[in-house]
Amino acid sequence: MGTLVMKFGGVSVATTTALTQVISIVLQEKERWQRLIVVASALEGVTDALIEAARLAQLSNQRGYRRIVATIRTRHLALVEQLPLSADERNALNADIDQLLFEMLDVCQALSDALEDRFLTEKMDAIIGVGERLSARIIAALLRENDLRGVAIESMNLLVTDDIFGNATPDIQATRARVERDLLPMLERDIIPVITGFVGGTVSGKPTTVGRGGSDYTASVLAACAGADEVWMWTSVDGMMSADPGDVEAARVIPAMSYEEVAELAYFGARILHARMVQPLRDYGIPLRIKNVFKPQQTGTFVHHSAAGDQIKAVTSIGGLGLRTAEPTTLTAISKLVNRVFTEVIGTSADVMLSAQSSSATFLSVIVPTSAGLDATRSLQSALRHALKQHPEVGAWTVEPISVITAVAAGINRQPRLLSRLFFALDDAPLLAVAQGPSHCSLSVVVARDDADAALQRIHQHIIG
Template identity: 50%
Template sequence: MRTLIMKFGGSSVGMTAGLTQVVSIVLNEHERWDRLLLVVSALDGVTDSLTEAIQLARLGNQRGYRRIIANLRTRHFALADQLNLTPTEHRTLDADMDRLLYDMLTHFQRISDHLSEAEQLAVGDAITSVGERLAARIVAALLRQHRLRSVALDATDLIITDDKWGGANPLMEPTRSRLVDQLMPLLESRITPVITGFIGATLDGRPTTLGRGGSDYTASILAECASADAVWLWTDVEGLLTADPDEVSTPPQVIPALTYEQSAELAYFGARVLHPRMIGPLRTRTIPLQIKSVFKPQQAGTLVTDHIAEASSTLQAVTMIQGIGVHGSQSGILTPLLTRINEVFVEVTGAPIEVTISAQSSQESFICFVVPTTAGLDAPPTLAARVGEALARSATLSQWTAQIVQVITVIGAHFDTQHHYAADLMRLVEGLPLLAIARGPAHCSLSLVFAPEDSARALDHIHNYILGRRASAQR
């Protein structure tokens, strides 16, 4: 039986215009597929608001976090009021949302009682999961209003993870067993489940989260475990773009197709449309991914699969992401330096250092550590300050300095053999101080590291070059 998983983002479910599109899309695809699963994010900005409320609770600011909860209640209830639900459906939805908010309030009170750091992280995951739970109930109620059998399901009952709070890892075998027991009977009865993105639970039932933007990851986990035929991500853009429109002067274009490797690199190095970890489960079972606009569903969007036509596999996109660069008058083995920086990354982000880019001479070294977008907007300046302080306090590492840098990454193909692309990029950034350059081992990414003040010009030059290459290929 053919199974489709569709994930809807916060911009789709956070307003009536978007929800109208969601209903239309779901009703249409329900007739075309044997099994249909929906995954939803929290309304736009809700997770950020809950994170802010957690910080206020840790400071003992009861009035502050209660104000945020009250505002979230008002926003969700106002949205429900605009859906023209039947009185019974409306009362049920309001009661469900009030229960979730009341339970969340008890979690905030626990934080105020000065829990240990580990306990605070666990309670924090329970709190930040509420946004998706509220959204799932709104969408399911709206679908029932349109005579589609639907039920909201918490992924805490489906996706089993470890206890790495804030960035949990799924345990696929127990998750697969849960799906067989709890999800498949619904699908066989032609009931459309609306599943909360972003969250899971440990084997003993404690809520966890999969990292910022983790609803995409939820969809791919479910796809692998349910042997889905396709995954569609519905967003507020028409697909993956050649660049972030907020960062370049020339309007970017939609990329028709990418490989799994290219999309994974694009996601890791800054594309916010995709969660960096979502590609892995899809690649395992060769499940195609389509990224489409909820407001322009007739557009093809971007297809991600294991193979794309050679003509479209050269230069695809350019991204920019912040990193932490360290420079010192030392070369050779740098294990003590890497160990200390890794400790700071774990303290600040909860995760170890991952991608590094380095340049060494006989007497000097420069090393760049990419800061994943899932770490949050405040992570780069915090990391730069904390790394700098840690190095300055060390008797053996005080010669090292730390700074924020920008990592510009070109996504393409065959960078291991088509060296003229690297030569062209060097000419494009002529005159701009280049701190480091590295080619990814999958041969589909080429990263250049610049100081923040030089990055905008470099990014613009490279993006215009990519658009020119695409135009030439289409002639």
């Protein structure tokens, strides 16, 4: 067969057992595919630690960020020590780890000294992408130890992006030119490139990142530019699930889905995929498989243009904030205030999921991305309430935590019986708002946070089964 891109998530590269499984998978697929491209995530938890190190550097807390870097170094060196590597490979790998982390300490110091906000965001990206650079080197060394030509590749020299640091967007045409110039010749020489996920670079060579969970996005963009035949995402779960197993015990694997259905799930809270990674695959018609790295014999979930069945396949829940006022008003002032608070607290602009107005009230629901962390909703709620007190001219708004429950099914807008069953399942839950997705394969309802678990369970039990 032709070209396969495989992305391995953080759990897949975090332990000796997991890495052994990764190498076994690569060896097996090398027998079946002519060309392999591997995209590596950071070890589980490392990116969070790097973000904290960058935050401490901004506060000029040298002791704090040095302690975090020392912990990351110890973890990687301990992992390398346990791996079946020759002395030469181990020594070279240890030297690479030290060099990357020492360089990062210099960036932390520069971040401490930075005065301009733009300079801060640039240095942040240079810090938080180091985890993928470390793991790519480890995987490449293991491939070489198993007689494969593994080479770690820095994606900042391959994936060309704009300069929106922290949430950069790849330039497909510019990236394709570099892939054709630098990557494809390597594949023809039977090299297996192990590419750092999450990280890109501007035309001038400054490192960027493409958003949390962005290794998925890296894999899909590179697949599109390399003309890949398939993309496989290796995770710690069995595929796309009908609900988050942590929320719904009866959640099950979905065998097949369309691009649109998967994109809706990713956008509305399914943590397994980056929300933007589907678009390049859809544009170039590249199938996606989502598989469990610890159960490679299972088929997982297959994603392509269309998938059989028009029933509700999955239901998700994502947190957010609901703002309500009983005063006649426009949305301009409150939208600007919300956007400013979100940018200050979690570093990204507000995602207004729904706004509704009547003669007596106005309601606004804003999604809090899962990548913002567990405490983000509470922090944003507190910050918004404070900002509203400081700016009474915006109006008298209440701010409460809400949840957006989304049911995903192809052509849900053309199925009145299915919609009737959905609303029947939600009979006991007061609905704050209802929204139809523009892709026509999702319907979202906004409920109070305290009603979310019951609503999720009822939809799954009565409709998905």
